Amino acid sequence: MKYDSIIIGGGISGLVCGIKLLKAGKKVAIVSSGQSALHFNSGAIALFGRKDGKDVLHPLDEIARVPEGHPYAKLGMDTIKRLLPEVKPLFAEAGITLVGSDNENHYRLTPTGMFKPAWLSMLDYASVSRPDSLPWGKVAIINITGFLDFYPDFIARGLNLAGLQCEARDFTVPELETLRKSSTEMRATNIARFITGDVIRRFAAEVNRIVAETHADTVLMPAIIGLFDEEPVRLLKEQVVCPLYYVSTMPMSLCGMRAQMRLRNHFQHLGGAYLIGDTVCSGNFDGGRLKEISTVNLGDMTLEADRFVLATGSFFSHGLEATPNKVFEPIFNLDVNVSGPRVEWCDVDLYKDQQYMKFGVVTDESFHVYKDGSRIDNMQAIGAVAGGHDALKEESGGGVAILTALKVASDIINELK
């Protein structure tokens, strides 16, 4: 089977790249083996949120100062500014509403009651411009009885520290009784399947009852609604008498799963081939180019393309793997940017800079990968596998994934004209 482009990995970077390529008329396949980091998403995407342990308010100012080798430095400010306006419309076309500004971070409320800088937040997730001036008045934190992946007390404590009055309550509806028989069934994704149609009306009635009893001005609820699309999120909000916002729960992340599903559906709707649950295991190289790849499920049948994109994520998604003394890229054994002896890879102080977080495949300024010291001319790396940034410490993972994906897609579109 021959494609214009094959993308290995169907997380946020692979899907964004694939959608842009399809919209330019290219024939694209994505091969993706399993869950991605999106399944654990917080309800927000970070562009650049922290520097030297401090919150960043203006992400582009910090991006302008990243060191050589950082993916944002390779992209360059002009390209970043050109690509940023593409992000919200691309997600909106897939049915994902993102709010936020490219120039100024807002703050999202975390499941532990802290406020963290964010670039784009999903529809109606609890967020504020600044954590020192919360506009919510008295807050009712309303959980579903028996739902254990949400901690109202943590959130109440965080909001109390910020000077807000809160009251935690819970309720249930008969439709959830079957789930309540086993605590392991009370997960966000299972609950969401029941909250449709009439159940939304009953949910709204219960929430409104609690609002009246507590005299709340604002309601915070766990993100347990809208698994397949945003419609139930909107419907519940419309029927509740005061502003209602959602707080992300412990994984699995409902909004992340919805985003993954909506992006994948959009990719397929545009004509992309999505080989779900298959793993790329090897490739044939010839004259500095990758000719074809093999997958576990397709066996002897290879997949050919003019261009390949590596979007396999970092350690978490097995885009990189490690033994006690070696870090490697497991599909093609591409060159990785690991330097220094093993003892320097991580610091025993968990909160210090961890070198291993920046590990990734070696790429040139246009994200082409290297094997045995030689550039592979038709293969680029995007997202977490491209390395060079500490997604956790900088809170830059989402931005790097999306912007490198859009840039590499632009390169391919220009070259395959």
Ligand SMILES: Cc1cc2nc3c(=O)[nH]c(=O)nc-3n(C[C@H](O)[C@H](O)[C@H](O)COP(=O)(O)OP(=O)(O)OC[C@H]3O[C@@H](n4cnc5c(N)ncnc54)[C@H](O)[C@@H]3O)c2cc1C
């Ligand atoms: C747990 C977790 C939570 C995070 N939360 C956030 C957040 O809330 N906001 C934020 O901005 N950033 C977050 N990040 C940072 C995150 O790294 C990036 O935001 C981004 O999701 C990375 O996307 P990606 O597409 O590069 O990789 P991934 O999302 O890791 O996707 C890689 C995909 O490639 C597939 N794959 C791997 N190897 C193969 C193979 N051989 N064959 C086929 N497929 C393969 C994997 O199965 C996976 O689906 C989080 C990271 C982690 C690990």
